[in-house]
Amino acid sequence: MGKEKGAMPYKITSRKQIGVNQKEMGRASEKAEAKEKGKLLMKNIIKSSDRNAERSAKSIEKKFQKKQNHKNEKYDQGKKGKKNESICPIVKKCGGCQLLHQSYEQQLKDKQKLVDGLLSKFCKVDKIIGMDNPYHYRNKVHAVFDHDRKGNPISGVYEAGTHRVVPVENCLIENKKADEIISSIRGLLKSFKIKTYDEDTGYGLLRHVLVRIGYTSGEIMVVLVLGSPIMPSKNNFVKALRKLHPEITTIIINVNNKKTSMVLGEKEQVIYGKGYIEDTLCGKVFRISPKSFYQVNPVQTEVLYNKAIEYAEFTGNETIIDAYCGIGTIGIIASEYVKKIIGVEMNKDAVRDAVLNAKRNNISNIDFYNKDAGEFMSQMAAQNQTVDFVFMDPPRAGSDEKFLSSLCSLNPKKVVYISCNPVTLERDLMFLTKKGYKVQKAVPVDMFPGTTHIECVTLMSRVKE
Numbered sequence: 001m002g003k004e005k006g007a008m009p010y011k012i013t014s015r016k017q018i019g020v021n022q023k024e025m026g027r028a029s030e031k032a033e034a035k036e037k038g039k040l041l042m043k044n045i046i047k048s049s050d051r052n053a054e055r056s057a058k059s060i061e062k063k064f065q066k067k068q069n070h071k072n073e074k075y076d077q078g079k080k081g082k083k084n085e086s087i088c089p090i091v092k093k094c095g096g097c098q099l100l101h102q103s104y105e106q107q108l109k110d111k112q113k114l115v116d117g118l119l120s121k122f123c124k125v126d127k128i129i130g131m132d133n134p135y136h137y138r139n140k141v142h143a144v145f146d147h148d149r150k151g152n153p154i155s156g157v158y159e160a161g162t163h164r165v166v167p168v169e170n171c172l173i174e175n176k177k178a179d180e181i182i183s184s185i186r187g188l189l190k191s192f193k194i195k196t197y198d199e200d201t202g203y204g205l206l207r208h209v210l211v212r213i214g215y216t217s218g219e220i221m222v223v224l225v226l227g228s229p230i231m232p233s234k235n236n237f238v239k240a241l242r243k244l245h246p247e248i249t250t251i252i253i254n255v256n257n258k259k260t261s262m263v264l265g266e267k268e269q270v271i272y273g274k275g276y277i278e279d280t281l282c283g284k285v286f287r288i289s290p291k292s293f294y295q296v297n298p299v300q301t302e303v304l305y306n307k308a309i310e311y312a313e314f315t316g317n318e319t320i321i322d323a324y325c326g327i328g329t330i331g332i333i334a335s336e337y338v339k340k341i342i343g344v345e346m347n348k349d350a351v352r353d354a355v356l357n358a359k360r361n362n363i364s365n366i367d368f369y370n371k372d373a374g375e376f377m378s379q380m381a382a383q384n385q386t387v388d389f390v391f392m393d394p395p396r397a398g399s400d401e402k403f404l405s406s407l408c409s410l411n412p413k414k415v416v417y418i419s420c421n422p423v424t425l426e427r428d429l430m431f432l433t434k435k436g437y438k439v440q441k442a443v444p445v446d447m448f449p450g451t452t453h454i455e456c457v458t459l460m461s462r463v464k465e
Helices: 030-036 058-072 104-119 176-191 234-244 298-312 329-337 348-360 373-382 401-410 422-433
Strands: 140-147 153-158 165-167 206-213 220-226 250-255 267-272 277-281 284-288 319-323 340-344 366-369 389-392 414-419 437-445 455-462
Touching: 104 422, 104 437, 104 455, 140 165, 140 176, 153 176, 176 206, 176 220, 176 234, 234 250, 234 267, 277 298, 284 329, 284 348, 298 329, 298 414, 298 437, 298 455, 319 329, 319 373, 319 401, 329 340, 329 348, 329 366, 329 389, 340 373, 348 366, 373 401, 389 401, 401 422, 414 422, 422 437, 422 455
Parallel strands: 220 250, 319 340, 319 389, 340 366, 389 414
Antiparallel strands: 140 153, 140 206, 153 165, 206 220, 250 267, 277 284, 414 455, 437 455
C-alpha cells in the first residue's frame, strides 16, 4: 500500500466532471457529460500529457477554487431563501474539504455518477460504499504552527495556494483527540516560552505537530517537528504534555532545519515511549512509524481491503505480487488466503516496517523486496517465472506505462487494482484492456467524506494470451 514515485508519460483525455482533486480533472463520455451537465460540482478541463498527472496548471487550480466558491453560495433548491452553506467555518480558506456544503447522501450520489461515467464502458459499477458516520475519521492529523500579530502561537493548515496559516480549533474530519492534543501543545508553548518557527527568517523552534492514533489499539504518537535539534526543557515539556494527556504512548522529535515544503526531516529522536504505535486492521497488527504510509480512514480501509479480497476469490493455491506494497498491509491481510505473497516496494523504510509486521503476525508465506515493482516483474518474466495474481495500489498519479507493460509481460491471470483516483484508473484500465485483460467488477469506496477524493476497487481477468 505504499506510494511509489512515478509519473504517467502517456496522455490523459480531458474530462468534465466532479473534481477528483483540485489538480486532476478529465472529461467523461459524451453521454454521461450531457446527462450530468449542470449537476456536477465543476467543469474544469485539464489536458495532461505531463510526466506527472498530479502536476497541473495553477490557472486550473484557481478556476477550481472559483467554481467551488460559487457552488458554496448556491441556493438549496429544497430550502428556498436559505443558502446551502458549508458546515465548516473555514472551508473557503482551508480548501481541504470541498463538499461539506452538501448532504452526505448527495456527496455519494455525485461520486457514484463520476465513477459510472468513467468506468461503465468497462463493466457495471457497483453501488458506492459510504460511511455510517462521515466525520472525524482521520487518524493522522498534521498541524502547521505559526504565531499571530501579537506573537501568540497558532496552529492549523495552510490557506489554499499560500503559506499563510489558517487557525483550526476543531476539524470536522480529524480525530477529536488529536485536535485536543494539538490545542494543549499550543498552550504549553506559552508556558515554556517556546517560539514557533518563522519560514521567512528561520527563527523559532516548533514547525509542525503530527499526531497518529491507532483506531483499534488507542495508542497515540505525537511528533514534534523542530527547526533545531535542541529543545529547551525537553523533559519537563514531555511531563507536562503527558500530564494533560496520559493516553499518549510515544513522543518523537523530528528535526527539519531546511527551507522546504516537506513536513518531516531525516533525523528523529524518541523522547518518550517506543517510537511507534501499533494498530489492528482486518485482524492483523501493524507497526506505524512517523513516516509510514498507513491509510488515514481505518474504518473504510477494512471495507476496501475486504472488498478486494472478496473480488479476488482466492482458492488457497495462488502466488501473488503485492506491488506498491508499503508496510505490507493488504499482502499480510491476504496471506491467510493464498499460498505465497511477494511484496515489492521502493521505500526502504516501508519495507523495513513490512518485514517487522510480517514477523509480528507470525506470517511465513510472505517475502518483501526493496525494488521497483515494474522492474521486478520484468525480471521475473525474463526468467520465465509466473504468478497467478497481482495486487496494485499506485499513488494518485496512477501507474505508468513501464509498470503496466511489465505487468502484462508477467501475464498474471487476475489483477486487483486499488485506485485513489478514478481518472487515472480509467486511463490505466484502457491500457490493460488493450493488452488482453477484461474488467470484471468495480466498486467505489468513500474513503474521504467531505472531499472530492474517491477510492475504487476493480477486478481484471486475462482473456487473451
